[in-house]
Amino acid sequence: MLLAMATITVQDVDDAGLADWRLLANGLHARFRTGDMPTGARFVAAVADAAEELDHHPDVDLRPSHVDLALVSHDVGxxxxxxxxxxxxxxxxxxxxxxxxxxxxxxxLEVALDTADLAAVGPVWAALLTGDAGALDGDDVVDRRGRVPLLWFQGTDAHETPRQRFHLDVWVPHDVAQERVDAAVAAGATVVDASHAPSFVVLADPEGNRVCVCTALDR
Structure with missing residues (x-):
């Protein structure tokens, strides 16, 4: 049981031969191209049967051309x-x-908020985003019904002069992160800090608004 609950890394996913799947901010994700809704529905039905057999259930998003799936053990987060x-x-x-x-x-997509007082601001944002102040899970607000993006609270020192408060974290598969950074730079972005790559790279748009391109590597 303890082995089953062990934290999973990108290397574990690779070692398991799961080439279809990628670790992102909150879970293991995959997209399968179906081409049409009936094929997607048959696929989802078969997945539902397997999930019942294993007593473990994915989040499923059925679209006309594809099916997205996300896996996370909600009981341990x-x-x-x-x-x-x-x-x-x-x-x-x-x-x-x-x-x-x-x-x-x-x-x-993950929204990040710098704060020096998580205990004060966390429940407020949990209530605003989900209707439940108890939806604060560690330093994240997680909407289990998938209606709003993740909100992550990044610890910072208290300061009198307001600095940047919110920024976006764009989580992508580790093997396409550099391609995404290059595309943003080609479109006009500037790399602000790449010292933490491949975990994350900080970029800014031409007006100075910052964003992080994040992966599950080195975490």
Missing amino acids: RVTRRDLRLARRVSDIAAGLGLTAQPEVLAQ
């Missing part, structure tokens, strides 16, 4: 080996239906 087992089963189902994964298009 992170990806575990239970998620790896279900991910492998889902990939087998997809292969049996002739579906192709598209890991290169995966992304997840």
